[in-house]
Amino acid sequence: MSNTESETQTETEASDSLITTDVETGSNGRSAPSNRTAVAARDLNVFYGDEQAIDDVTMEIPENRVTALIGPSGCGKSTFLRTINRMNDMIEVCRVEGDVEFGGKNVYDDDVDPVALRRKIGMVFQKPNPFPKSIRDNVAYGLKIQGFDGDVDERVEESLKGAALWDEVKDQLDSSGLDLSGGQQQRLCIARAIAPDPEVILMDEPTSALDPVAASKIEDLIDDLAEEYTVIIVTHNMQQAARISDRTAVFLTGGRLVEYDDTTKIFEDPEEQRVEDYITGKFG
């Protein structure tokens, strides 16, 4: 079964059940939303040339929780994610106005080094992208460039355990990361992202290139990661957002943040009609 099919199917299920039944939304056993804010956007506007990708977004993302960003294609959710660790800096025509606060500091201040920022905010991409290096070197890469002076092997093991990959690869740490299956590669990328011990992990549709079984392993993992990290995840899959996140932000066309609340609230009783239409599959 191809991914597209599986996603469509999941979304159809979502439209049947989400509003009426109490699916496992939110909290996942974690206590009430944290009071502490990990990342906050204030009056954030992002432009690609003349086109506005993010339209005046203000939101606070809680620490040690999973926050999902959902919305139709082109709604700016990925742009928003990449604004947080300044990955958009590399796009020449991209312009950012407003603040993104991380640890109380606006990351767009002149004295912020994007390289230092990205060492605190890990990122996992849509397509698994391990380096053409050994599994060990993949995980150790972040440590190496950050001049980590502790026990690298120990940290590699911890990280692979943290990414639920250790048992599968512990006997082949020196073989190429590219020899792994797609799902394992993505978990390797997660291990690589958590190895330098960041505070926040950004995930840009991390399961969209994976088969349903591999995707479900990643989802379980995300749940565990929120114990230690703040996870911000962009997803196309609303069922996934409902399953794994504590808070959900719904972006609609034009880069506007339409509704942002506890996941349970968004999926069971959204304030906005447009949000309800979107999550019940009336458009999107």
Add this chain to the structure above:
Amino acid sequence: MTDSTESPDLQRRSGLTRLKEGTYGGFFAACAAITLLTTVAIIVTLLSDAVAFFSQVPITEFLTSTSWSPNPRGGGQTFGIVALVIGTLTVTITAAFVAIPVGTLTAIYLSEYATPNARSILKPLLEILAGIPTVVYGYFALVYITPALKATLFPEMSTFNALSASLMVGIMTIPMVSSISEDAMSAVPDDLRQAGYGLGATKFEVSTGIVVPASISGIASSYILAVSRAIGETMIVVVAMGAQARMPTVGETVLGIPFINPADVLLDSGMTITVAMVQIAGGDLTGGTLPYDAMFALGLTLFVVTLVMNVLSDIIAERYREEY
């Protein structure tokens, strides 16, 4: 499928069409065969004349004698390749010291650092550098580089010298290294760079730690090609290095290797294998004479060396191929 009653046209094509198809294929194959036949013909000629040479001059003398004097006039003929090998090695190694670092760094700049604008200007410029006839490089070395070096660093340098020629060969092969390496680096998927930046790598760390290792097989191939080119280079050397098969003074052995002062080799004239061949070919020689056959022995030596280099390059490319 529609429910049309007419069956689709699945008729075999006419004999003429099939004949035409066959002719095209044959024509293309014939073109490919020209290359193959030329190669085979060259190898056969090289081998047969070289065999004739080695039946008169023992191969051990050819490989170990330090004196090269193929001209039958003016004393005894000697056919020792050592001085020529030293000349060729000097040019090749010195050129590699220029072309490899400059070419690689240029490639990194072009692939990773240059703005699209800068790249669109620099790449064609490098291609122009690759298109200059080598004889022009030779005169440039003789008329500008040598006087400049003489006036500044090495006043004792002779007019024809190995250093200028080697530097020029190095400069000539820069585009080869930079262009092939740049292609290899540009082919590295952007995903990998993103992953690096996402982990807080700097541009330098991404370029050297991710992009270069991922494209190392292409880069290594470019080195081997450039070195092969330097080994075979003739015109620059003929013009700028002089054509004296001069054996440098061999000093004490250091770690089992006879020590030759690099300054002695570089600042004075010398001769490479290719130049020795040109010199013989340029004289009035008829087939069947010993110097004529010696030319093929030299050619065979060069051929074997470059063949080994090419095989080596394939092995390296295979060995370090990092799939992404």
